[in-house]
Amino acid sequence: MNAAKKIMQRIETLARITDEPGRLTRTFASPAMRRANGLVAKWMRAAGMETRVDAMGNLIGHFEAKSEDGKKPSSILHPSSSPRLLLGSHLDTVRNAGKFDGPLGVMLGIACVGELRRKKTQLPFAIEVVGFADEEGVRYQSAYLGSKVLAGSFDAKELRRKDAAGIALAAAIKIFGGNPEKLKSARLDPKNLLGYLEAHIEQGPVLEGKNLAVGIVTAIAGQTRAHVTFIGHAGHAGTTPMARRQDALCAAAEFILATEKLARKTPGLVATVGQLKAEPGASNVIPGEVKLTLDLRHAKDSIRRSAHLALKKNAFQIAHRRKLKIDGEVVHETAAVACSEKLSGLLALSVRRHQKKVLRLPSGAGHDAAIMAGITPAVMLFIRCKNGISHHPNESAKAEDVRVALGVMSDFILRLAKAHE
Amino acid sequence: MNAAKKIMQRIETLARITDEPGRLTRTFASPAMRRANGLVAKWMRAAGMETRVDAMGNLIGHFEAKSEDGKKPSSILHPSSSPRLLLGSHLDTVRNAGKFDGPLGVMLGIACVGELRRKKTQLPFAIEVVGFADEEGVRYQSAYLGSKVLAGSFDAKELRRKDAAGIALAAAIKIFGGNPEKLKSARLDPKNLLGYLEAHIEQGPVLEGKNLAVGIVTAIAGQTRAHVTFIGHAGHAGTTPMARRQDALCAAAEFILATEKLARKTPGLVATVGQLKAEPGASNVIPGEVKLTLDLRHAKDSIRRSAHLALKKNAFQIAHRRKLKIDGEVVHETAAVACSEKLSGLLALSVRRHQKKVLRLPSGAGHDAAIMAGITPAVMLFIRCKNGISHHPNESAKAEDVRVALGVMSDFILRLAKAHE
Numbered sequence: 001m002n003a004a005k006k007i008m009q010r011i012e013t014l015a016r017i018t019d020e021p022g023r024l025t026r027t028f029a030s031p032a033m034r035r036a037n038g039l040v041a042k043w044m045r046a047a048g049m050e051t052r053v054d055a056m057g058n059l060i061g062h063f064e065a066k067s068e069d070g071k072k073p074s075s076i077l078h079p080s081s082s083p084r085l086l087l088g089s090h091l092d093t094v095r096n097a098g099k100f101d102g103p104l105g106v107m108l109g110i111a112c113v114g115e116l117r118r119k120k121t122q123l124p125f126a127i128e129v130v131g132f133a134d135e136e137g138v139r140y141q142s143a144y145l146g147s148k149v150l151a152g153s154f155d156a157k158e159l160r161r162k163d164a165a166g167i168a169l170a171a172a173i174k175i176f177g178g179n180p181e182k183l184k185s186a187r188l189d190p191k192n193l194l195g196y197l198e199a200h201i202e203q204g205p206v207l208e209g210k211n212l213a214v215g216i217v218t219a220i221a222g223q224t225r226a227h228v229t230f231i232g233h234a235g236h237a238g239t240t241p242m243a244r245r246q247d248a249l250c251a252a253a254e255f256i257l258a259t260e261k262l263a264r265k266t267p268g269l270v271a272t273v274g275q276l277k278a279e280p281g282a283s284n285v286i287p288g289e290v291k292l293t294l295d296l297r298h299a300k301d302s303i304r305r306s307a308h309l310a311l312k313k314n315a316f317q318i319a320h321r322r323k324l325k326i327d328g329e330v331v332h333e334t335a336a337v338a339c340s341e342k343l344s345g346l347l348a349l350s351v352r353r354h355q356k357k358v359l360r361l362p363s364g365a366g367h368d369a370a371i372m373a374g375i376t377p378a379v380m381l382f383i384r385c386k387n388g389i390s391h392h393p394n395e396s397a398k399a400e401d402v403r404v405a406l407g408v409m410s411d412f413i414l415r416l417a418k419a420h421e
Numbered sequence: 422m423n424a425a426k427k428i429m430q431r432i433e434t435l436a437r438i439t440d441e442p443g444r445l446t447r448t449f450a451s452p453a454m455r456r457a458n459g460l461v462a463k464w465m466r467a468a469g470m471e472t473r474v475d476a477m478g479n480l481i482g483h484f485e486a487k488s489e490d491g492k493k494p495s496s497i498l499h500p501s502s503s504p505r506l507l508l509g510s511h512l513d514t515v516r517n518a519g520k521f522d523g524p525l526g527v528m529l530g531i532a533c534v535g536e537l538r539r540k541k542t543q544l545p546f547a548i549e550v551v552g553f554a555d556e557e558g559v560r561y562q563s564a565y566l567g568s569k570v571l572a573g574s575f576d577a578k579e580l581r582r583k584d585a586a587g588i589a590l591a592a593a594i595k596i597f598g599g600n601p602e603k604l605k606s607a608r609l610d611p612k613n614l615l616g617y618l619e620a621h622i623e624q625g626p627v628l629e630g631k632n633l634a635v636g637i638v639t640a641i642a643g644q645t646r647a648h649v650t651f652i653g654h655a656g657h658a659g660t661t662p663m664a665r666r667q668d669a670l671c672a673a674a675e676f677i678l679a680t681e682k683l684a685r686k687t688p689g690l691v692a693t694v695g696q697l698k699a700e701p702g703a704s705n706v707i708p709g710e711v712k713l714t715l716d717l718r719h720a721k722d723s724i725r726r727s728a729h730l731a732l733k734k735n736a737f738q739i740a741h742r743r744k745l746k747i748d749g750e751v752v753h754e755t756a757a758v759a760c761s762e763k764l765s766g767l768l769a770l771s772v773r774r775h776q777k778k779v780l781r782l783p784s785g786a787g788h789d790a791a792i793m794a795g796i797t798p799a800v801m802l803f804i805r806c807k808n809g810i811s812h813h814p815n816e817s818a819k820a821e822d823v824r825v826a827l828g829v830m831s832d833f834i835l836r837l838a839k840a841h842e
Contacts, residue, residue: 202660203657203659203660204656204657204659204660204661204662205656205660205661205662205665206660206662209665221659223659225704225705235625235626235809235810236624236625236785236786236809236811236812237691237693237695237716237718237785238624238625238642238644238691238716238718238784238785238786238787239623239624239625239626239627239691239784239785239786239809239811240625240626240691240785240809241625241626241627241691242681242684242685242690242691242692243685244626244630244809247681247693249677249694249695249697250677250678250681252674253673253674253675253677253678254674254678256670256671256674257671257674257675257678260663260668260671263663264663264664269663270658270659270660270661270662270663271663272658272668272704272705272706272707273670273708274658274670274699274702274703274704274705274706274707274708275699275702275703275704276670276697276699276702276708278695278696278697281695281696281697282695282696283646283693283695283696283714283716284646284693284695284716285693285695286693286695287694287695287697293704295658295659295704295705297658297659363659363660364657364658364659364660364661365657365659365660366659388656388657388660388661388665389656390657390660391657391706
């Protein structure tokens with residue numbers, strides 16, 4: 001069986017490891033995650049890796065492609081200080097997830113190692129494949145718990161977070177077999193790291209639209225998430241003349257269209273009003289209050305910040321003109337993270353060997369690579385996904401595209417080896 | 422104590438008769454409604470009326486101002502076939518209601534009779550004051566149950582309706598002491614009726630805006646209530662470029678503003694989107710589907726119908742342009758009901774005696790008068806309400822305005838008597 005088909009088969013197998021019968025949901029430190037770690041570790045070992053699960057529950061496979069001195073390769077239990085390249089992605093999922101978001105990157109990493117071993121390729125560095133324990137943040141409403149521990153940016157305060165059942169994060173780590181007191185020791189030493197390559201489905205329609213199997217991520221977009229409330233005056237839908245209304249939903253409608261208009265005319269900007277609640281919410285009552293969410297993303301922080309300012313000003317103007325009150329707050333803000341230019345340049349050479357065109361695109365979604373970029377040069381390879389659908393059971397990628405991705409990644413590793421020598 | 426103050430006091434007393442402790446809720450055939458009927462009947466008798474509760478639970482006070490032949494006035498139990506003028510409104514309320522919506526009209530009717538009796542005024546017709554058992558339709562989700570029985574437009578199928586506790590309307594009528602099989606006999610004979618005058622708070626801000634105590638209703642607006650659904654495509658807020666979106670909420674926003682614009686430029690039209698639900702409703706997901714309600718009202722059916730057609734066309738255009746699907750249905754439609762021109766003309770003469778200006782305005786809300794107009798000329802007097810607020814504990818009217826309303830109504834009765842002679 002060829003390697004891409006094997007990856008597809010493993011992704012199907014992993015998709016059956018779930019915390020919820022009938023649909024794929026695999027959250028941090030859950031029973032399904034334990035089974036997934038066990039199975040993936042088996043695949044890692046079959047590819048020639050030694051495996052460990054760190055204090056957070058991240059699964060790491062270590063592959064020593066060549067011993068420095070011709071002796072037996074250093075054991076994972078006594079790792080050499082030789083430099084290493086990280087490959088990986090996450091093994092947790094959202095609720096009712098697709099099969100590819102996360103696992104595809106881990107399976108591709110294992111397959112790369114399998115190829116190196118099969119071809120007896122000697123490398124001047126080790127490879128570690130990481131299956132992060134939490135990227136989606138479903139269970140503790142805080143994303144990137146896995147990569148934050150490896151990158152040393154995990155905040156111990158998070159340990160007090162509780163899940164829906166009231167179990168603290170610290171307790172969940174212990175139950176899973178980890179050690180909440182040793183998270184610091186799980187941090188990877190940046191001076192041993194050559195970089196981090198994450199393969200991931202695009203979760204968008206761009207590659208499909210350009211008819212390309214893979215693309216190179218330029219940056220992981222920064223994000224502003226805000227809540228906006230328009231406060232008008234509820235009133236009887238039959239007895240309040242139009243001229244006397246302070247309709248919060250009409251104000252919100254203006255704001256939604258202004259947001260769309262700005263994003264349409266600003267290249268690379270995406271802006272979304274995803275949640276809207278109109279109160280009191282009766283067909284015969286004028287909406288007196290509307291709460292909505294605004295999600296703004298761009299690969300350049302300055303553009304995102306100007307857009308946010310412009311929309312804020314616009315919201316105030318709408319409220320003022322309509323004699324409404326307005327309230328708003330930024331609830332979440334992350335800066336854009338640029339991918340390593342050097343590694344992306346190398347990856348571009350590899351892509352060019354496998355595909356007619358090298359497309360560079362920003363990632364609108366967050367990824368572990370954004371966290372890993374804090375300690376090592378990070379680079380991402382996007383794989384085309386069907387209809388741009390993600391976080392849904394219909395999420396899908398083609399074996400043929402996975403084959404291209406595997407070829408690109410294997411080529412990249414060889415180029416990095418050459419550059420390293 | 423003057424009559425207006427007495428009305429205000431009685432309204433306060435009635436407001437304490439409720440099915441829900443701490444707030445005013447008095448629904449059809451409930452224990453609170455029984456107590457309210459009992460108390461109002463006492464007030465009716467104190468004003469010189471004989472009282473009965475009909476088979477539906479409507480409370481009716483009969484006042485024979487003058488016997489045709491100088492003998493003892495005909496008893497309510499053997500009513501003369503002499504013509505009669507109906508005054509009234511409803512005694513039921515919405516949940517967490519204001520005090521004035523309904524009771525004010527009944528109290529004004531009783532006060533008119535009290536004045537006639539005090540002044541020993543002789544009239545060539547009887548007066549009946551009606552406290553309708555159900556106008557709001559809270560308990561059985563079907564409005565005007567009381568006036569429909571008196572007007573003979575009640576549909577016996579309604580008897581099968583069940584309330585939230587599973588009690589059928591027929592059973593509720595029986596428990597209350599009525600007779601679901603004798604509802605037809607409760608119908609008033611149109612040939613004995615001179616007309617129906619209902620006083621009611623405006624439930625809107627028009628009179629307050631014009632600084633007037635009362636106004637005359639030209640018509641009760643017709644209404645179209647529709648559901649509209651825009652069906653686009655949900656997608657990741659970070660990874661879906663603006664040009665590739667089918668955002669159902671942006672389409673809905675366009676429709677909301679188009680609706681507002683049309684209503685603003687069409688005199689007398691009110692149009693409201695009161696309910697809106699955006700799915701899936703996550704801040705980081707493009708809304709794939711939006712359901713909303715449309716409420717259109719106008720005193721002229723032709724204008725309301727053209728507005729509805731124009732908005733329907735507009736919704737289709739928006740959906741087509743944005744490549745969305747659209748679905749819609751009219752869930753409720755009522756024709757406008759014109760008030761009697763003759764009685765309104767008479768009422769205008771009375772208003773002119775008490776107030777600097779006669780303002781005629783349509784009623785955007787429905788009233789028992791719309792049903793009574795089916796069997797007798799109906800006319801309505803609106804009383805200014807504070808900030809246009811209704812269906813809310815803050816609903817309020819001034820004693821001074823109630824005094825004006827009482828003067829207008831008493832004057833109207835005398836004018837009608839003169840016209841009748």
